[in-house]
Amino acid sequence: MKLSYPTMEEQCLAAFKGGEKAFNVKMFSDEKNKIMHGRLVPGASIGYHVHQGNCEIIYILSGSGKALFDQKTTESLNPGDCLYCPEGHGHDLVNDGTEDLVFFAVVPVQ
Numbered sequence: 001m002k003l004s005y006p007t008m009e010e011q012c013l014a015a016f017k018g019g020e021k022a023f024n025v026k027m028f029s030d031e032k033n034k035i036m037h038g039r040l041v042p043g044a045s046i047g048y049h050v051h052q053g054n055c056e057i058i059y060i061l062s063g064s065g066k067a068l069f070d071q072k073t074t075e076s077l078n079p080g081d082c083l084y085c086p087e088g089h090g091h092d093l094v095n096d097g098t099e100d101l102v103f104f105a106v107v108p109v110q
Helices: none
Strands: 011-014 022-028 033-038 044-049 056-063 065-069 073-077 082-085 090-094 099-109
Touching: 033 065, 082 090
Parallel strands: none
Antiparallel strands: 011 022, 022 033, 033 099, 044 090, 056 082, 056 099, 065 073, 065 090
16 A cells, blocks of 8 residues: 655644644554654654553654653664664654754554
């Protein structure tokens, strides 16, 4: 099944998970997965949250940012990096760069 993200409407989710500014996302969702093409403008973030009953995989396409993993480790993220947050663990995602942080994310639904 092909998902054509260029033709999908982008949603603007303000203060997503308590983050700053907005999370801009094109999303496909069914009973098994959420598959997202996300974008954070400079200074925007997805707030810290813990994954209960699922996990998340985030692959950075362009831009730069950082993630706080388990409120302990801050990791820099650049194109080609993949952030994996297993079930029971937490993270945020922050665009601390000067251009949009663009990423692809998958959250399996259990």
